[in-house]
Amino acid sequence: MLRYIISVILLLVGVGLECLALVDLLHLIAVANAVAWQPFWLHLLAALLATAAGARLVPQRYRQGSDAGMIYLFSMALFIPLLGVLIITLSLLPGLWTTREPLPKIWEERRIPDLAMRTLNIHTDTMFMRDGLMSSLLNIKDPDYRQEVISSCQYLNRRQAVPILRAAMADPAEEVRLQAFAMISKYEKQLEEQVNDLEKKVEHNRADDRAQEMLARLYWEYNYLDLARSTLTDFFMHKAMSHLEQALALVPNSGRWLMLTRISTSLGEFEKAQQAIVEAGKLGLDQDHLAPYQAELSFRRGNYRDIPSDLDSLSEQARNNPTLAPVVAYWT
Structure with a gap:
């Protein structure tokens, strides 16, 4: 509290010295004595007092980098006679104390969610x-x-x-x-x-074709996910084929024939895989579904010259499929 009282006193003294310097200057002009230095020294002293008081009254958040701020206060008081000290006293310091809080940032840095x-x-x-x-x-x-x-x-x-x-x-x-x-x-x-x-x-109930098909798919998944040990892979694959063939014997459909194609191809039973593709086609499965498996079967058999013709039957939409597009581009 004492600091603020001393600062206010310094400001009042500075204002008083400015007024005294102005009166003295007007007197010197009246008597035409232009070489007297007394008003200048009074003004300089008033500027120093105003700067010292301002340095103590500036809010804490504005005191960082205070050298430049103090030079600004001193320049204002020195180069604007009388008004400079009044501006510091009546405008600048009250303005700094009543300034608004900074607006929130429009952009904020966020961590990776x-x-x-x-x-x-x-x-x-x-x-x-x-x-x-x-x-x-x-x-x-x-x-x-x-x-x-x-x-x-x-x-x-x-x-x-x-x-x-x-x-x-x-x-x-x-x-x-x-x-x-x-x-x-x-x-x-x-x-x-x-x-x-x-x-x-x-x-x-061995006549439950859906259960037979689901069981075949689960055994196939062991191989597809590479969950079976190498010694059990063939066992699971043959179990999958056995249950799938029982489901086909009960209710044949194109999806089951296509799955039999995959299993037979994996086991190297290419003739059975080829027959399954034919049967799936007879039940109405389109070439967009059949052609990739036919091309894979040709590849596994080593019939590389047949692969382009196998893929030619694909529709334009299937050719642009992200998975098939690189394969089609390579072989055609």
Whole structure:
């Protein structure tokens, strides 16, 4: 409080000295004595007092870089006789104390948002979420964030999630590898429980073609997701073929024939795969679905010259499919 009282006194003295210098100057002009220096010294002293008082009365937030500010106050008081000190006293200092708070910034820096830990209103089966999680896993350095990537995989289906988890099992962070291994083990357990439930259902009713087909798809998924050990791969594939053939014997349809094509091709039974493609075509499946499998079968057989003609039957829309377009471009 004493500091403010002293500053006010200095300002009042400065104003008084300015007034005295003005009176003295007017007197000197009246007597035509232009060489007297007394008004100048009074004005200089008033400017110094006003600057010293201003330095003490300026708000705290304006005291950083105070050298330039003090030079500004002194220049105003010195080069604007009388009015400079009055401006500092009556306008500048009150204005600094009553200034408004700064407006909020229009742009604010934000950190990278966390990955979703709850179900989102998006189609989680799209390649955008899958590729986005894979990119985050491979490029983000923070291991905690990579763990969040693994946790977010629970909102993908198994076919989308397992490739990401396989990549995570080579992660440099042990906690990431362990979390990925735990999730893959959970998927294996879920798959095993589903297979056991359906096996019991099929034992009670072998005429249930839907259960037979679903069981075939689950055995196929062991191979598709690379969950089976190498010694069991052929066993699961033959189990899938057996159940699928029973479903086809009950109710044949193009989807089941096409799946038989995939299984037979994987097992190297190319004649059976070719016959399945023919049967699927007889039931009305279009070339956009059949041609890729026919081309794959030609490739597996080593008939590379047949691949361009196999792909020629694709429609323009199928040719522009992001997955097929590079294959078509290479072989045609």
